[in-house]
Amino acid sequence: MEPDLIAGGYDAVYAAVPNSPTLRRIWHESAEGVDFPEEFGHISFTTLLELKRMAGELHLKAGDTLVDLGCGMAGPALWVAREIKAHLIGVDASRVATEQAAARAKELGLGEQARFVVGSYADTGIEAGTVDGAMSEDALQYAPDKEAAMAEVARILRPGGRFVFTAYELDPERAAGLPILGDNIVDDFRPALAEAGFTVTAYEEAPGWPEPMTATYSAVVGAKEALMQEMGEAATNVLLLEMALTLEHKPYQRRILAAATRE
Numbered sequence: 001m002e003p004d005l006i007a008g009g010y011d012a013v014y015a016a017v018p019n020s021p022t023l024r025r026i027w028h029e030s031a032e033g034v035d036f037p038e039e040f041g042h043i044s045f046t047t048l049l050e051l052k053r054m055a056g057e058l059h060l061k062a063g064d065t066l067v068d069l070g071c072g073m074a075g076p077a078l079w080v081a082r083e084i085k086a087h088l089i090g091v092d093a094s095r096v097a098t099e100q101a102a103a104r105a106k107e108l109g110l111g112e113q114a115r116f117v118v119g120s121y122a123d124t125g126i127e128a129g130t131v132d133g134a135m136s137e138d139a140l141q142y143a144p145d146k147e148a149a150m151a152e153v154a155r156i157l158r159p160g161g162r163f164v165f166t167a168y169e170l171d172p173e174r175a176a177g178l179p180i181l182g183d184n185i186v187d188d189f190r191p192a193l194a195e196a197g198f199t200v201t202a203y204e205e206a207p208g209w210p211e212p213m214t215a216t217y218s219a220v221v222g223a224k225e226a227l228m229q230e231m232g233e234a235a236t237n238v239l240l241l242e243m244a245l246t247l248e249h250k251p252y253q254r255r256i257l258a259a260a261t262r263e
C-alpha cells in the first residue's frame with residue numbers, strides 16, 4: 001500500500017481518537033497497562049516497563065536530540081524527552097498525528113523541547129549526523145522499504161548514536177498480499193540494521209507476545225457500535241479493518257525490541 005494511503009487512514013483515525021473514551025479505556029486497560037501515565041497515552045503496545053528499558057538503552061543525556069519515527073501522538077517519546085530533558089523531533093506520515101503531538105507537547109509544558117515534522121521513515125528531512133538517539137514504537141513494520149528506513153536512521157544519527165525500537169517481524173506466508181503491510185515482508189530486522197552500519201546489541205521477543213495484542217484487538221472489534229458512535233464510520237472502519245485482518249490472518253511472526261549502535 002502506498003505511504004500516502006496509510007497516512008490518509010491514520011489521519012482519519014487520529015482525528016477521531018480524541019472523541020472516543022471507549023477506545024482510550026480499552027487501550028489503557030489492555031495495551032499500555034493501567035500504570036501507564038494517561039497524559040502520555042498512545043496507540044502502540046508500549047508498557048511503562050518497556051518504555052523505561054527503551055529510555056535506558058538510548059544512552060542519552062540532558063540536551064541531547066532524540067528522534068521518534070512513526071511517532072503518532074508521541075506519548076512514549078514525550079515521556080522519554082521529559083525524563084531525560086532531551087530535545088525531541090517526532091516524525092510521522094500523518095499530518096494530523098504531528099499536529100496532535102505538538103498540541104500535547106505544549107499542554108505538557110514540553111513545547112520548547114519538542115517539534116514534529118511530517119515525513120517518512122526513508123525521508124525524515126533531518127540534517128545528517130545531528131541526532132544522538134532514535135526510537136520507534138510498533139511502527140517500522142509499515143515501512144515500504146525497511147532497508148531504506150534503516151539507512152535513513154543511520155544517516156541522521158551521529159556515530160555512536162543509539163537506535164532503539166519495537167516492531168513486528170512479519171510472517172512471510174501470512175503477511176503476503178495483505179493491505180497496509182505491503183510487499184516488503186521482513187521477518188528479521190537485523191540484516192537491514194547491519195547493512196545500514198549498525199551493531200545490534202539487543203534483539204529480543206517482547207514479553208507476553210502475542211498478548212496483549214489479541215485481547216486488545218478483540219475488545220476493540222467487540223466495541224464496534226460504541227466506536228461508530230464516538231469516532232464515526234470512516235475512522236472506525238479503518239481501525240477495525242486492520243485489527244480484524246490481523247486477528248484473522250496473524251501476519252506477525254512476533255513483536256521484538258531491538259537496540260543498536262551506529263558505527
Ligand SMILES: C[S@@+](CC[C@H](N)C(=O)[O-])C[C@H]1O[C@@H](n2cnc3c(N)ncnc32)[C@H](O)[C@@H]1O
Binds near residue numbers: 010043069075122143
Ligand atoms: C501503530 S502507530 C504507532 C504510533 C506511536 N509510535 C505510538 O506509540 O502511539 C504507527 C505509526 O506509524 C506511522 N507511519 C506509517 N507508515 C509510515 C511511514 N512510511 N513513515 C512515517 N510514519 C509512518 C503511522 O502514521 C502511525 O502514526
